[in-house]
Amino acid sequence: MTTTVTAQTPADWPATEEQARAVQDALRARVVLDEPGPPPGTGRVTGVDVAYDDERDVVVAAAVVLDAATLAVVAEATAAGRISFPYVPGLLAFREIPAVLAALDALPCPPGLVVCDGYGLAHPRRFGLASHLGVLTGLPTMGVAKNPFAFTYDDPDAPRGSTSPLLAGAEEVGRAVRTRDGVKPVFVSAGHRVSLANACAQTLALAPAYRLPETTRRSDALCRAALRTAAYPA
DNA sequence: GCGACAG
DNA sequence: ATCTTGTCGC
Numbered sequence: 001m002t003t004t005v006t007a008q009t010p011a012d013w014p015a016t017e018e019q020a021r022a023v024q025d026a027l028r029a030r031v032v033l034d035e036p037g038p039p040p041g042t043g044r045v046t047g048v049d050v051a052y053d054d055e056r057d058v059v060v061a062a063a064v065v066l067d068a069a070t071l072a073v074v075a076e077a078t079a080a081g082r083i084s085f086p087y088v089p090g091l092l093a094f095r096e097i098p099a100v101l102a103a104l105d106a107l108p109c110p111p112g113l114v115v116c117d118g119y120g121l122a123h124p125r126r127f128g129l130a131s132h133l134g135v136l137t138g139l140p141t142m143g144v145a146k147n148p149f150a151f152t153y154d155d156p157d158a159p160r161g162s163t164s165p166l167l168a169g170a171e172e173v174g175r176a177v178r179t180r181d182g183v184k185p186v187f188v189s190a191g192h193r194v195s196l197a198n199a200c201a202q203t204l205a206l207a208p209a210y211r212l213p214e215t216t217r218r219s220d221a222l223c224r225a226a227l228r229t230a231a232y233p234a
Numbered sequence: 235g236c237g238a239c240a241g
Numbered sequence: 242a243t244c245t246t247g248t249c250g251c
Contacts, residue, residue: 088239093240096241147241
């Protein structure tokens, strides 16, 4: 059963890029990086993703809860709303978070570890979507992105499980993780209350058969399907 | 200054 | 993110 709700953009949501960057600078200090996070294969893991229809000004977020041991779907929810911010590199969170928060709130059970489609610490101001969502909810969060953004990395060795640092200059902000032999890696970073090493281990545990973790695959499919049938939000 | 840049 | 058909291969 899937719960569907309406998402509202908060009244105090930033209206300009300057305001949004100021929010990131203010919240960044609240990120917790000294917790390892839950062991892979234990408890629950929730994938969140968002789909857009700019023509209709509709955004739909999905949250899909998986049993970490079996990767079976335990619960899922979607939230539809109006687009709250334009896409600006470095400010993705302001476009996705209101809908994602509504979807998480609509879940009938605790989400456990939250896996985001995007970055956490691997961000120009070290405060990407996953970190932002973690600070707002208090939940352990991590990011798995499909592209290296503006960061550099050396291609990991071919075997699944190989990794290489994702670098901002000399700083390791994340890791390129090979989830399938010889296939383009995914880009993992810590969000909140999860270590980078654990985020990489979680990613491998969540991606036994495909390049992308099951959390992202399931949440991506759900928000896209929901977008097709979404009514115009209030 | 110009371009590149998670989704 | 989204626009988009068929096609090659396991």
